[in-house]
Amino acid sequence: MKILCFGDSITLGEIDTENGGWVDQLKIDFIRYYADSIRQEVSVCNLGICGETTDGLSARFSEEFNARFIKGQPTLVIFSYGINDIVIHKNKNIVPENYFVRNLKNCIDFSKSKQAIIILSSLTPISDRNDGVVNQHGKLRYNKNIKTYNMLLQKLAQDSNSFYLDIYSQFNKKKNRLLSKDGVHPNSDGHQLIYAMVKHLLRKEIKVLL
Helix, strand or coil, X not given: CEXXXXXXXXXXXXXXXXXXXXXXXXXHHHHHHCCCCCCCCCEEEEEECCCCCHHHHHHHHHHHHHHHCCCCCCEEXXXXXXXXXXXXXXXXXXXXXXXXXXXXXXXXXXXXXXXXXXXXXXXXXXXXXXXXXXXXXXXXXXXXXHHHXXXXXXXXXXXXXXXXXXXXXXXXXXXXXXECCCCCCECHHHHHHHHHHHHHHHHHCCCCCC
């Protein structure tokens, strides 16, 4: 199986100084699991790009997917998007709701045509001090938009018969402990929680050995 993880800087693992992010932790787990095997049965590809929105994903997705697709081998795609799509530009989200859904739906439809399994991951919350405040990078975000885009993701998962991973609910309970100093990116503990939730979904629902 190939597990393709598409996303932004959170997927890439930015700011996790201990383990390099949740995707890298997942990758290491599979390497350890198959360390004594003749072949690697599951491989994890980190395809996160800092600052990427679903506009960027839509532009590159089919090429990235096809470059790693092997006919007859199961493929699982994890989409983790939205924290950059919701950034306010000229009084509206940089990727409005309808474009956000369209971009992801096109990528899901392409994946489904290749019989891939899909996971849509929720956005994580931002800190209260960042809510509605322009940050050090000049970006303005609102937690209310995060909730709205998460509802869009949940509906899209339902409509497309995909898995929805609700990281937000668990993360929001203790976000002050799980966010880095910038108030947007998860810290090492935050990445650990995401990793644990992805791992649980893979084991319990998708039945991937790990």
